[in-house]
Amino acid sequence: MKILVPVKQVPDTATQVKIGADPKGIDTAGITWIVSPYDEYALEEALRIKEKQGQGEVVAVTVGPERAKEALRSCLAMGADRALHLSDPAWENADSLTVARALAAVIKQEAPPLVLFGRQAIDDDMGAMPAQVADLLGWPCASWIMEETISEDGKSVRAGRQVEGALEIFTIPLPCVLSAQKGLNEPRYPTLKGIMGAKKKEIKDVKAADLGLAADGAQLLVVALEALPPRPPGRIIPGEPAEAVKELVRSLREDAKAI
Amino acid sequence: MQIELSEEQQMIQALAREFAEKEVKPVAALLDAEARFPHETVKRMGELGLMGIAVPEAYGGSGADTVAYVLALEEIAKACASHAVIMSVNNSLYCDPVLKYGTDEQRKKFLAPFASGQQIGCFALTEPQAGSDATNQHTLAVRDGDGYVLNGRKVFVTNGREAAVALVFAQTDPAKAHRGISAFLIERGTPGFLVPKVEDKLGIRASDTAEFVFEECRVRAANRLGEEGMGFKIAMGTLDGGRIGIAAQALGIAAGAFDLSVAYAKERKSFGVPIAQHQMVQWMLADMATAIEAARLLIWRAAALKDAGRPFGPEASMAKLFASEMAMKATTDAIQVHGGYGYIKEYQVERYFRDAKITQIYEGTSQIQKLIIARHVLGAR
Numbered sequence: 357m358k359i360l361v362p363v364k365q366v367p368d369t370a371t372q373v374k375i376g377a378d379p380k381g382i383d384t385a386g387i388t389w390i391v392s393p394y395d396e397y398a399l400e401e402a403l404r405i406k407e408k409q410g411q412g413e414v415v416a417v418t419v420g421p422e423r424a425k426e427a428l429r430s431c432l433a434m435g436a437d438r439a440l441h442l443s444d445p446a447w448e449n450a451d452s453l454t455v456a457r458a459l460a461a462v463i464k465q466e467a468p469p470l471v472l473f474g475r476q477a478i479d480d481d482m483g484a485m486p487a488q489v490a491d492l493l494g495w496p497c498a499s500w501i502m503e504e505t506i507s508e509d510g511k512s513v514r515a516g517r518q519v520e521g522a523l524e525i526f527t528i529p530l531p532c533v534l535s536a537q538k539g540l541n542e543p544r545y546p547t548l549k550g551i552m553g554a555k556k557k558e559i560k561d562v563k564a565a566d567l568g569l570a571a572d573g574a575q576l577l578v579v580a581l582e583a584l585p586p587r588p589p590g591r592i593i594p595g596e597p598a599e600a601v602k603e604l605v606r607s608l609r610e611d612a613k614a615i
Numbered sequence: 616m617q618i619e620l621s622e623e624q625q626m627i628q629a630l631a632r633e634f635a636e637k638e639v640k641p642v643a644a645l646l647d648a649e650a651r652f653p654h655e656t657v658k659r660m661g662e663l664g665l666m667g668i669a670v671p672e673a674y675g676g677s678g679a680d681t682v683a684y685v686l687a688l689e690e691i692a693k694a695c696a697s698h699a700v701i702m703s704v705n706n707s708l709y710c711d712p713v714l715k716y717g718t719d720e721q722r723k724k725f726l727a728p729f730a731s732g733q734q735i736g737c738f739a740l741t742e743p744q745a746g747s748d749a750t751n752q753h754t755l756a757v758r759d760g761d762g763y764v765l766n767g768r769k770v771f772v773t774n775g776r777e778a779a780v781a782l783v784f785a786q787t788d789p790a791k792a793h794r795g796i797s798a799f800l801i802e803r804g805t806p807g808f809l810v811p812k813v814e815d816k817l818g819i820r821a822s823d824t825a826e827f828v829f830e831e832c833r834v835r836a837a838n839r840l841g842e843e844g845m846g847f848k849i850a851m852g853t854l855d856g857g858r859i860g861i862a863a864q865a866l867g868i869a870a871g872a873f874d875l876s877v878a879y880a881k882e883r884k885s886f887g888v889p890i891a892q893h894q895m896v897q898w899m900l901a902d903m904a905t906a907i908e909a910a911r912l913l914i915w916r917a918a919a920l921k922d923a924g925r926p927f928g929p930e931a932s933m934a935k936l937f938a939s940e941m942a943m944k945a946t947t948d949a950i951q952v953h954g955g956y957g958y959i960k961e962y963q964v965e966r967y968f969r970d971a972k973i974t975q976i977y978e979g980t981s982q983i984q985k986l987i988i989a990r991h992v993l994g995a996r
Contacts, residue, residue: 426622433626545634548664548677551626 357412357510358468359402361436362459362489363395365420365427366479379580380449391427394474396434397536400543402472403435405506413437417462419447419455425559432554433546439559440466446564451576456488461567463493470513473535475500486535496528500537506530618915620682627668627683631690634663635698643695646821647966652777653821657701661732665691666705670714675727681856681918685863689911692867693874696970697821699867703860704773705729708978709736709782712853713800716841725780725800737778738857739769739827740850746771747983750793750847754829756785762836763787763799765807765829773977775825776813779803783827784846796846800838807832818969855928856921857978858935862914865935865942865974866907872949872967873903879953879962890952899948906945910938929991936984939974946971 367373368388376383391399399416406412416431417440418424428439442458450458463471471490476483490497502523503516511530516523518537528534546554564571593600593607608614620628638656646653660666668684670676677683684706692699713726713736728734745751754767765785772781781801788795801808812826841849877900880891890896913934920927946968950957957964975981 429622430626545630545663546626547662548627548630548668548679548683549672551623551630552672552678554626555623 357405357409357470357506358415358466359405359412359470359472360415360417360463360466360468361395361399361402361431361472362417362419362485363399363427363431363474364392364418364477364479365389365424366392366477369393369478375581375583379582380578382581389423389426391430392474392477392479394476394478394536394538396474396543397538397540398472398474398534399431399434399436400541401504401536402470403544404541405470405504409506415440415466415468417442417459419443419450419458421448428559429554430546432557432559433550434544435546435550436557438557440562441559442562442567444562444564446569446571449574449578451574452482452484452488453575454572456485456492457572458564458567458569459485459489460492461569462562463489465567467531469510469530469532470506471495471531471533473533475535475537486533490533493531493533495532497533497535498526498528499535501534502537502539504534504540618912620686623679624683624686627679628686628690630663631665631687632693634660634665635690635694639691639698640694643697643821644960644963644966646695646697648820648960650815650820652823653695653698653701654777656698657735658732660691660698660702664732665702666732666735667710667726667730668706670710670726670730674714674722675729675731676710676714677730680922681859682915682922685859685914685918688860688863689867689870689914692864693871695821696864696868696967697819699864700773700819700822700861700973701735701777703857703864704737705732705735707857707860708738708773708853709778709780711856712738712782712798712840712849715852716798716845716849720837721800721840729780734779735774735777737772737774737781738853739772739775739781739783741771742768743770747980749850750796752784752786752793752796754783754785755789756787756797756799756834758787759833763834763839765799765801765832765834767829769827769829771814771977772825772827773822775827776810776823781808781827782840783829784850785829787843787846791844793847794844796850797843798840798846798849799834800840801832801834802838805832805834816973818966818971818973820969854978855931858931858984859914859917859921859927861974861978862910862917862931862934862938865938865971866910866914868967868971868974869903869907869910869938869942869945872946872964872971873900873907875962875964875967876900876903876949876952879956879964883954883956896952899952903945903948906941910934910941913937929988932979932984932987932991935974935979936981936988939971940981942971942974 368390374383402414414436416436419442473486498515500518501515505514514527516525593603664677667676668679672678710730729736756763756765783799783801787797807830809828814824883890917930917934949964956962
């Protein structure tokens with residue numbers, strides 16, 4: 357079974373994010389880029405399905421600048437068979453709908469029965485992509501899945517998605533879109549052989565014209581990023597406990613208006 | 616001039632860093648306290664391809680290079696020096712010579728399972744009377760029909776208890792002195808191959824250091840590595856490569872202790888400010904950082920020379936000498952930055968200090984490295 361795994365290259369989780377000189381974006385100097393962790397769950401699950409079935413193909417795809425190839429190379433090192441790099445001036449600063457249209461177009465071309473996303477990218481945490489892509493394709497979608505089993509006839513998938521305190525189980529006809537929640541699996545490390553072999557695997561460049569897409573204006577524009585205001589320092593109320601508590605209650609009521 | 620790691624090298628470094636951080640670091644202190652060999656993590660290192668990094672894929676290895684090897688080794692040593700030496704010995708002192716000097720048949724049998732990490736190998740050169748004086752081999756291998764009979768003792772064999780095969784050096788022609796030394800691949804369980812003792816050590820306590828005794832131990836001629844009399848050359852050539860590994864281990868130990876020191880200096884307060892704001896502490900941290908970078912560059916150069924197929928012996932000695940002396944100094948200062956807490960096991964930095972010491976001794980003491988370097992600069996070789 358062919359499985360397509362869209363991934364996004366994001367700043368490492370340990371990054372101290374700073375707003376850039378152009379306040380619409382972040383300062384990318386010195387950032388270590390990684391594959392968004394939820395996407396790794398999706399890729400791991402795709403690789404496990406392929407291994408379980410003993411055949412198939414796992415295709416990693418990303419929309420992003422030239423450096424995003426590193427993310428695809430990581431996916432290839434982990435075991436993806438080939439990769440598609442959607443890179444075009446038309447997609448620079450694209451909003452989620454534009455990216456979703458690009459992904460939907462490439463999914464139509466590749467025609468995989470299953471698309472596995474991470475539940476959201478950890479940079480902007482929009483989490484819009486799985487549902488948007490499914491909607492554009494007219495495919496069913498289950499988000500935040502914790503487990504999945506493809507039916508023996510390969511026509512449906514039984515997926516359990518996380519809801520408050522329980523698993524909600526769906527049987528979904530293929531083709532469909534799933535998005536992975538943490539806990540779906542434990543992603544493997546790439547092996548050294550995988551790393552050394554990644555360069556021999558194909559990363560195909562795809563332009564907007566290859567997908568028959570014209571540059572259409574973004575529906576969503578980032579106006580500016582603002583840093584969170586610094587946390588005001590705490591206040592220590594001195595004095596005898598009985599007096600201090602009175603002052604605390606007064607302050608909570610009148611200054612903070614918390615009670 | 617450019618110092619730029621390839622994309623593969625960077626990925627291998629990142630993998631080793633993540634594996635060390637997540638899988639090795641959490642178990643390092645307990646393994647050290649219990650002097651317990653880390654079977655589970657070493658097996659996983661094998662599966663990832665860390666046990667035969669520069670061995671071609673055709674022989675079970677990862678098909679990467681020496682630079683990738685030192686990058687990975689530094690990361691593993693940052694978390695645990697014991698894991699690093701287990702890895703270094705298998706890569707440098709076992710797989711490397713079997714690849715270089717083995718016949719195709721020997722490579723299949725004695726290399727593939729070791730480069731892929733299913734089994735580990737070891738290197739037995741040192742004897743009670745032959746440490747730095749390695750030419751003074753007393754272990755005898757006497758030709759007998761289609762094989763040899765070995766008698767003698769080997770000491771301080773890293774991986775000795777766990778290894779499935781030992782690369783053992785013995786005199787086949789004592790009259791020729793070191794030109795009469797030969798190398799043998801001897802399987803554990805061979806009758807007459809005994810492991811009577813495992814040492815209790817100051818550092819690298821999770822790695823095992825064993826004594827071997829050979830009593831009328833019969834070895835087939837097919838187990839001889841290289842020609843008769845080539846043993847000393849094999850041993851010395853192998854140690855040149857091994858020294859790059861030990862240098863990388865020392866670098867990792869220093870870098871690990873440095874990271875702990877920086878974190879502690881930012882957190883610990885004295886005289887109302889974090890101690891990182893005191894110039895005396897900054898001085899130590901700056902010295903450590905500089906020495907660590909210098910060692911790293913020496914190591915990378917030696918590794919790159921080896922990968923390019925160029926002579927690298929003196930450069931490997933310089934890297935090993937500098938990195939191991941630097942590691943001892945850096946870990947001493949790391950304890951100093953921690954003050955009294957540095958002396959307490961809970962803070963872990965004392966383990967780095969204990970682990971650093973051996974890097975000045977094994978695979979050629981600092982004094983032997985100086986001898987090699989002096990011979991090289993004086994053109995006496």
